[in-house]
Amino acid sequence: MSLVLEGVSKLVEGEHHIYPTDLTLERGTMNVLLGPTLSGKTTLMRIMAGLDVPATGRVLWEGRDVTGMKVQDRKVAMVYQQFINYPSMTVYDNIASPLKLMGVSKSEIDKRVKDAAALMQLTPMLDRRPLELSGGQQQRCALARALVKNAGLVLLDEPLANLDYKLREELRAEIPRIFEESGAIFVYATTEPEEALLLGGNVGTMWEGRITQFGPTPKVYREPCDATTARVFSDPPMNFTRIEKTGDKISFGEGQSAPAQGALAGLADGVYTAGFRPDHLHLSAQGADGLHFQCHLNVTEITGSETFAHLSHGPDHWVGLLHGVQDLTLDAPIEVWLDVAHVYVFDEQGKLVAPAAFAMAA
Amino acid sequence: MERTKKIGLIVYILFLMIPIYWLINLSLQPNRDIMGSFSLYPQNLTFDNYRRIFTEAGWARGYLNSLIYVLMNTVISITVALPAAYAFSRYKFIGDKHLFFWLLTNRMAPPAVFLLPFFQLYQTVGIFDMHIAVALAHCLFSIPLAVWILEGFMSGVPKEIDETAYIDGYSFPRFFVFIFIPLIRSGIGVAVFFCFMFSWVELLLARTLTSVDARPISVVMTRSISATGVDWGMLAAAGVLTLIPGALVIYFVRNNLARGFALGRV
Numbered sequence: 018m019s020l021v022l023e024g025v026s027k028l029v030e031g032e033h034h035i036y037p038t039d040l041t042l043e044r045g046t047m048n049v050l051l052g053p054t055l056s057g058k059t060t061l062m063r064i065m066a067g068l069d070v071p072a073t074g075r076v077l078w079e080g081r082d083v084t085g086m087k088v089q090d091r092k093v094a095m096v097y098q099q100f101i102n103y104p105s106m107t108v109y110d111n112i113a114s115p116l117k118l119m120g121v122s123k124s125e126i127d128k129r130v131k132d133a134a135a136l137m138q139l140t141p142m143l144d145r146r147p148l149e150l151s152g153g154q155q156q157r158c159a160l161a162r163a164l165v166k167n168a169g170l171v172l173l174d175e176p177l178a179n180l181d182y183k184l185r186e187e188l189r190a191e192i193p194r195i196f197e198e199s200g201a202i203f204v205y206a207t208t209e210p211e212e213a214l215l216l217g218g219n220v221g222t223m224w225e226g227r228i229t230q231f232g233p234t235p236k237v238y239r240e241p242c243d244a245t246t247a248r249v250f251s252d253p254p255m256n257f258t259r260i261e262k263t264g265d266k267i268s269f270g271e272g273q274s275a276p277a278q279g280a281l282a283g284l285a286d287g288v289y290t291a292g293f294r295p296d297h298l299h300l301s302a303q304g305a306d307g308l309h310f311q312c313h314l315n316v317t318e319i320t321g322s323e324t325f326a327h328l329s330h331g332p333d334h335w336v337g338l339l340h341g342v343q344d345l346t347l348d349a350p351i352e353v354w355l356d357v358a359h360v361y362v363f364d365e366q367g368k369l370v371a372p373a374a375f376a377m378a379a
Numbered sequence: 380m381e382r383t384k385k386i387g388l389i390v391y392i393l394f395l396m397i398p399i400y401w402l403i404n405l406s407l408q409p410n411r412d413i414m415g416s417f418s419l420y421p422q423n424l425t426f427d428n429y430r431r432i433f434t435e436a437g438w439a440r441g442y443l444n445s446l447i448y449v450l451m452n453t454v455i456s457i458t459v460a461l462p463a464a465y466a467f468s469r470y471k472f473i474g475d476k477h478l479f480f481w482l483l484t485n486r487m488a489p490p491a492v493f494l495l496p497f498f499q500l501y502q503t504v505g506i507f508d509m510h511i512a513v514a515l516a517h518c519l520f521s522i523p524l525a526v527w528i529l530e531g532f533m534s535g536v537p538k539e540i541d542e543t544a545y546i547d548g549y550s551f552p553r554f555f556v557f558i559f560i561p562l563i564r565s566g567i568g569v570a571v572f573f574c575f576m577f578s579w580v581e582l583l584l585a586r587t588l589t590s591v592d593a594r595p596i597s598v599v600m601t602r603s604i605s606a607t608g609v610d611w612g613m614l615a616a617a618g619v620l621t622l623i624p625g626a627l628v629i630y631f632v633r634n635n636l637a638r639g640f641a642l643g644r645v
Contacts, residue, residue, distance in 0.1 A: 068542055088545040095546050101539045105561035118548035162547070 019043050020065060020170055020202055025074035027060050034060045036226045037074060042202050044169075047193065047218030049234065050206040052249055056223040058206040062172045065204060067091045078170075091170075094163035098175040100155035102147035108134070108158050109143040115166045133161040136195065153184035160188075164195060171196075173205045177212075189215060210252045214238060222249045239376040244292060244367035253295045253325065256335040260291045260362070267362075270331070273308045275357040280371035289370065290363040295325075297359040298337035300352075307354045314351040317343065328353065399622070405615035413611045428616035438613075441599030442620065444510065448585070448593065449578040449624075451514035452521055456574045457567065459518070460525035465555070467526065468533040469541070479530070482523035490584050493519065498587055512588045513595070517581060521574040524642075528573060531643020532566025533559075568632045569639035575628050579621075596621060 020042040027035040035057050042048050050058040063069040064076065067088045076084045083091060094115075102111050112133055116126045134140045137157040147155050156176060163171055173192070177185040193216060196203045207213060213220045213234055221231040222241075229246040230237050241247035247255045261268050263286050268274040277284065302309070312328040312335065319325075319342050326337040326345065337353060345351065358375035405413055406428055407421040416422075432438040466472075467479050497516050501507040506515075536559070544554040560567070585595045600617050632639070 066546060068545070088542070089548050089550060091546075093546060095543065097539045097543070099537055099539055101537065101543045103540070103544075103558050105558070114549075115547040159543075162543075166547075 021077040023075045025064055025071040028072040033226050038228055045200050047196050047203045047216055049213040049216055049220045050223055051213045051220050052223030053208055057226040058223055059174055062174055066093050066095050066172055092168045093170045094166050094168035095172040096159050096163050096176045098178045102158050104148050107144055107146055111158055112161045112165050129165050133165040137161045153180055170202045175206050210250050222246045224249055240372045242369050244363045247292050251294050253336040255292045255294055257290050257292050258333050260289050262286050269308055279374050292361040293359050295336045295338035299354045302354050303356045307356050309352055309354045312351050312353055314345055314349055317345055402615050402618050406619050410612050428612040432616055437599055441596035444593050445595040448510040448513040451510055452517040452578040453571055453574045455518055456521040456525045460522055460529050464526045464529035464533055467530045482526055485523045494587055508590045508592050510593045513585050516584045517578040521577050524573050525570040528570045528639055528643040529566050532563045536562050565635040566643055569635045572628050572632045
């Protein structure tokens with residue numbers, strides 16, 4: 018069982034919402050589509066579901082061409098960001114509705130609905146109507162309806178985005194468990210890199226209608242193939258600065274330089290872009306050969322356990338993610354340290370030429 | 380302050396009720412009393428006027444005729460407006476916005492404008508003096524109204540519900556009847572109310588497009604003016620009876636009426 022997209026694209030009023038895309042999702046995998054809003058995650062999922070017909074390309078399900086097949090005839094389930102249930106039916110009937118349409122026997126429906134409800138902790142609410150439930154319960158009802166079908170393809174379009182923090186964490190912990198029981202292909206769209214990492218499986222990073230990289234989540238995180246992927250898969254976004262390689266030295270400006278070792282040694286001399294994640298900036302020296310930069314501190318945001326420092330470094334805007342509550346002087350110069358082992362090097366087209374030594378070692 | 384407000388409100392409501400009270404008062408008196416003396420309540424209480432309306436063939440028939448074409452009009456309007464409103468709320472097609480606005484412009488013309496074409500056309504095709512003639516003529520006004528009201532209510536239902544239903548395996552007709560219609564129940568109620576009321580109070584088309592067989596109550600009422608003078612009591616009783624259907628329909632949609640006046644938009 019697999020889902021294959023072959024050169025699938027979507028045009029709306031002459032504008033590419035999805036550029037021709039190839040993608041293969043294997044049976045029993047959790048696949049996360051990660052990207053900012055309007056990057057095409059929902060459009061791609063709608064094509065997978067059969068709600069939209071692609072402008073070009075084919076959709077293959079178990080080797081069979083299902084492009085243009087009616088949604089009703091596909092074996093898919095979908096959960097939206099909004100809590101979508103049938104308000105005029107009870108929770109029980111909501112969950113049972115796809116089974117009734119499939120012509121499953123009454124006793125079998127009862128059993129499966131009760132199982133799904135137990136899994137989703139909805140058993141006491143079966144006789145209520147969806148609008149009498151809390152947001153989390155409404156979304157669990159929608160999830161139960163999607164799961165009870167035993168669909169081969171389950172599409173979850175930012176299912177937790179409209180929930181409050183606590184409920185989101187709760188449901189997020191449940192989703193991998195549900196997934197393991199179902200054995201279906203799961204596709205999960207999210208805007209949050211953290212969520213992609215927590216869910217594991219595969220990740221496809223999306224940017225402006227393209228899948229920039231698709232592969233096992235830890236690998237994509239450690240080895241983003243280009244600067245765009247690195248930016249998408251990092252929250253706050255990755256910091257960038259211009260560097261120059263001459264001989265066996267890489268100069269970061271301000272007289273800061275590092276020896277070109279490992280993967281960097283083989284690079285041709287020239288100008289590159291260095292990228293590093295916000296949590297790798299430090300307020301004190303890290304090791305002997307740490308780089309340090311004179312920055313200007315513009316704004317700090319304190320979340321409680323972390324402090325976001327918004328810095329200016331020449332023309333670059335950087336964000337530093339510092340541990341704990343930091344009492345820093347605003348609108349003042351500040352010195353930050355960076356371990357060169359955390360630096361990714363991209364060429365001028367944004368392609369990764371050298372992954373961070375640290376990430377590769379891990 | 381609270382007290383004066385309350386008293387003010389009561390006085391205002393009483394003031395509004397005077398014509399209705401007076402109509403009821405008249406309907407319960409014999410003509411002799413109505414013309415004879417001024418009285419705040421019926422001196423010689425009688426239900427004779429009502430009895431005559433229900434027993435005399437012409438009167439009862441008039442009511443029935445009115446109800447028949449009003450119900451026909453309501454049923455046709457809602458049946459036609461439901462799919463039309465769904466199309467306007469869910470699909471994009473060439474000229475959709477213009478068509479939608481054009482529907483509303485139909486309401487801007489006075490019914491009298493269409494009197495001549497309807498009369499001539501119905502004579503030619505042979506449906507003059509049939510209930511369906513009035514019902515169809517009224518549809519010209521009630522369908523656009525129903526489409527606008529229903530479209531407003533339908534657009535309040537997220538499109539994702541439709542899609543979820545298709546994904547669950549509902550065919551379109553099944554989804555529409557079992558999922559969608561229950562969701563816009565109140566909208567349908569309001570649309571029914573507006574169609575009903577328009578057709579029930581419309582006079583000009585109804586009396587021009589009928590002569591004998593489908594004569595509406597409003598025409599029958601003019602019969603009470605005879606050589607012997609105006610039959611005030613009967614007229615008042617007939618008036619009271621015409622108020623009842625409207626009042627009943629209002630009662631059922633009272634909570635959603637405001638949204639209806641805003642054509643379903645909030």
